[in-house]
Amino acid sequence: MFETKLLLVNNILDSTKIEFKNGFAHxxxxxxxxxxxxxxxxxxxxxxxxxxxxxxxxxVMFKFTNEVLFRDKLVIIVFECICRDLLNSGHKVYLKxxxxxxxxxxxxxxxPLKYLCVGKKYNPxxxxxxxxxxxxxxxxxxIFDREAGKTDILSKTFDDLISFQKxxxxxxxxxxIVSEVIVELIGNSGEHANSDCLIDIDIAPDYKKYNExxxxxxxxxxxxxxxxxxxxxxxxxxxxxxxxxNFRDLMxxxxxxxxxxxxxxxxxxxxxxxxxAFQHKISGRGNxxxxxxxxxxxxxxxxxxxxxxDYCYMLSGYRGLIFYPNYLKYNQDxxxxxxxxxxxxxxxxxxxxxxxxxxxxxxxxxxxxxFTMKVGG
Amino acid sequence: xxxxxxxxxxxxxxxxxxxSYGEQIYLNQVKNKVDFNNKVYIEFPDQxxxxxxxxxxxxxxxxxxEHGLSSIGTxxxxxxxxxxxxxxxCTNLV
Numbered sequence: 409m410f411e412t413k414l415l416l417v418n419n420i421l422d423s424t425k426i427e428f429k430n431g432f433a434h435x436x437x438x439x440x441x442x443x444x445x446x447x448x449x450x451x452x453x454x455x456x457x458x459x460x461x462x463x464x465x466x467x468v469m470f471k472f473t474n475e476v477l478f479r480d481k482l483v484i485i486v487f488e489c490i491c492r493d494l495l496n497s498g499h500k501v502y503l504k505x506x507x508x509x510x511x512x513x514x515x516x517x518x519x520p521l522k523y524l525c526v527g528k529k530y531n532p533x534x535x536x537x538x539x540x541x542x543x544x545x546x547x548x549x550x551i552f553d554r555e556a557g558k559t560d561i562l563s564k565t566f567d568d569l570i571s572f573q574k575x576x577x578x579x580x581x582x583x584x585i586v587s588e589v590i591v592e593l594i595g596n597s598g599e600h601a602n603s604d605c606l607i608d609i610d611i612a613p614d615y616k617k618y619n620e621x622x623x624x625x626x627x628x629x630x631x632x633x634x635x636x637x638x639x640x641x642x643x644x645x646x647x648x649x650x651x652x653x654n655f656r657d658l659m660x661x662x663x664x665x666x667x668x669x670x671x672x673x674x675x676x677x678x679x680x681x682x683x684x685a686f687q688h689k690i691s692g693r694g695n696x697x698x699x700x701x702x703x704x705x706x707x708x709x710x711x712x713x714x715x716x717x718d719y720c721y722m723l724s725g726y727r728g729l730i731f732y733p734n735y736l737k738y739n740q741d742x743x744x745x746x747x748x749x750x751x752x753x754x755x756x757x758x759x760x761x762x763x764x765x766x767x768x769x770x771x772x773x774x775x776x777x778x779f780t781m782k783v784g785g
Numbered sequence: 786x787x788x789x790x791x792x793x794x795x796x797x798x799x800x801x802x803x804x805s806y807g808e809q810i811y812l813n814q815v816k817n818k819v820d821f822n823n824k825v826y827i828e829f830p831d832q833x834x835x836x837x838x839x840x841x842x843x844x845x846x847x848x849x850x851e852h853g854l855s856s857i858g859t860x861x862x863x864x865x866x867x868x869x870x871x872x873x874x875c876t877n878l879v
Contacts, residue, residue, distance in 0.1 A: 557839070558809065560795055562802035566837065570800075588837050591802040595839045599804055 410540075410551050410604045412493040414634040414771040415486070421452045423459065432469035432502070433457055439472075440508075443479035444767040447486050451768065454490055458497070468494055472505040480719070481515040481630045482776035485608055486768070488521055489632075492539050495532055502526050515610035515628055518547035546611040548572050554598040554605075562591045569609075576611050576625060577783045585710045586627070593631045593775060600642055600692055601772055603635035613783075628778045635772035639724035640681025642692025647684070656689050659743075663753045675759045678727045683757060686729070688742040719778040721764060725771075728764040735762055789826035789864075790818050794833065801836040807843025821852060821860075828864040835870055838877035845878060854878065 427434045435453045439446055450470070457463045470491075478484050494501045503524045507516045516522075520538035523531045542549040548569070556562055569587035570580075578586075590607055597605035612626040647653070647661050667680045684690055713733075720731035735746045735758065744750070746757035757763065792814050794801070801807070819825045836844075848861060857863070857878060865871055 557803035558805040559803075560798055560806060562806065562837075563794070563798045563800060563840070566800040566802045566835075567798065584835065587800075588802070588835075591837055592839055595803050 410489075410606060411634040412489040412496070414636070415489055415768075416451060416455055416458065416493055418769045418771040419448070419451045420455055421448065423456045424449075424452045426453065426456055426460075426463065428466075429469070431467060433463060433466040433499075434469050434471065436471045436473065438474055440474045440476060441479065442472075442476040442487070443483060447483060447490070448767045450487065450490055454494060457494075457499070465498060467500040467502070469502045469504065471503075475506045475508050477508040478516060480776050480778065481608060481610060481628045482632070482723075482774055484516055484519050484521065485606065485630050485632060486774075488519060488539055489634075491521065491524055492536065495536065501532065502530070515547075515608070515630075518542070518544070518549075518610055543572070546576070546613065548607070548609040550607050552594045552598070552605045552607065554601075554603055556605075557595040557598045562595055565594070566591045572609070573611070576613055578625070578781070579783075582781065586629070589777070590629060590631065597631075597633035597635075597773070601633050601635035601637045603633040603637075603772055606630075606632045608632075623783050624780050625783055626778070626780050629775070631773075631775040631777075633772040633774075637772070638678070639722070639773045640678060640685050640692075643685050643690065644677070644681045646692055647681075656687075659753070660684050660687065660690055666753060667756065670756050675756065675763065676727065678725060679729075679757070679759065679763050682722075682724060682727060682729050683744070683746050683752075683762075687744060687752070688738060720776065722773060722775045723764075723766045723770045724773045726766050726769055728766055730762055730764055731777075732758075732761050787826060788819050788823045789828060790815055791828040792830060792833075794830065796832065799832055799834050801833060801840040803837075804839040804843035807840040808846065809843075810840075811844045811847060816847070821848075825861045826864050827861065829867070829870055831866055833865070833870055834867050835873045836877065837873075841874055841877035849878075 427436070435450065437446060437449065457466065457468070491501050491503075501524050503521060504526050509516065520535045520542070523529060523535035523538065538549065540549075540551055550565075552561070552565070556565075566587050569590055570583050573583040573586065590609075594605045594607060597603050608630040610626075610628045612628075614623065614625070647657060647664060653661065663684075664680060668677065671677050671680075685692065722729050722731070735750075736744060737750055738744060739750045743752045745752045745755060746762045747755050748758065749755055792810060815827060819827075845857060849857065852860060858875070863871060863874055
């Protein structure tokens with residue numbers, strides 16, 4: 409089961425006053441930017457509602473008085489999760505919003521949120537169905553059970569994702585890489601976080617650039633799992649407390665000794681282990697396997713090499729990493745420094761460009777990978 | 786008789802992914818089915834064109850722990866008519 413409840417229970421914030429209008433518990437927001445701060449305010453509202461037993465059957469109205477621009481597809485999906493949790497908790501939910509589109513957020517059109525908007529299309533059952541799974545034209549959505557990696561489901565999904573991309577004239581080598589990144593991340597959710605995983609892909613074809621000839625398309629991939637385990641948790645436990653570390657694990661431990669002297673509010677231990685989780689041949693898997701930890705960053709790097717622009721990041725807890733392409737270069741010994749000298753052992757990361765903070769605690773891990781790429785023909 | 790095993794997968798599968806799935810395939814179709822004291826041939830069916838790193842890691846984990854990474858390609862030979870598959874396995878092992 410996709411544990412949307414974890415998002416709410418891990419973000420118990422200050423209570424807010426609930427306004428009731430026309431029989432609705434009213435949330436009103438005049439922001440033009442729908443971002444993590446907006447999500448935080450919404451969570452405050454929802455948790456206040458949940459915290460008062462006399463509000464247990466209230467119908468909720470989310471009203472946005474100005475045209476909103478969603479920060480990215482991941483923010484849209486997190487809002488969907490909140491709405492879904494409300495519906496699962498017995499509340500009716502309505503939205504009143506106008507949404508501004510851009511290349512990063514054309515994904516609102518494919519979002520099931522439209523089935524909660526006031527009007528003829530209002531259909532909460534359809535919202536629930538499309539939240540779980542959707543395959544229509546340029547949109548793919550699916551929630552994978554945590555056990556998917558134990559059967560051939562990921563293998564079949566690998567093929568499905570390639571088929572999904574075929575109509576868009578994407579370079580086949582690229583669509584292979586995209587599909588592989590996604591199935592690897594689904595597998596990671598089940599294996600390391602013991603959680604279900606939501607995948608959402610939007611393809612926006614027929615883009616043109618003002619300064620470059622040719623056809624382009626935009627692809628946005630959002631991947632989300634809710635769990636009590638953060639990305640770097642298992643690796644941290646292994647590196648700091650396991651007696652059986654292989655050679656590369658021991659090198660990470662050595663790097664930790666250097667980096668920990670610099671930990672402060674800007675650069676935290678969590679950030680170190682988030683970076684370590686993306687190192688080649690480093691895995692939180694406790695079996696001291698010599699085969700672990702070889703996939704993810706090379707794949708993300710390959711995607712960025714093939715695309716013309718990018719906006720890729722991950723969040724886990726309150727911390728996150730921005731996949732800044734200049735810093736995703738392995739050195740000769742296959743280490744990523746996340747800094748100008750690509751030195752993981754003797755230099756701190758360029759945390760202004762690489763490390764980010766989330767206003768909302770993400771219980772688990774979330775990725776937003778956004779690319780623009782040239783297509784053939 | 787050659788010390789060989791031919792792997793079988795659902796006929797709709799052409800690409801392999803999943804660490805635990807890779808482990809399962811090894812445990813169910815390779816381990817105790819061949820003699821690792823002699824040269825081993827592991828054949829992938831023609832339908833399989835690629836293996837993601839998670840599958841490769843799970844499938845080869847026990848073999849590498851017991852026989853070493855250098856055994857893959859020498860003592861343990863991967864057989865496939867598909868060069869892309871061989872390349873994906875080799876790439877994901879190192």
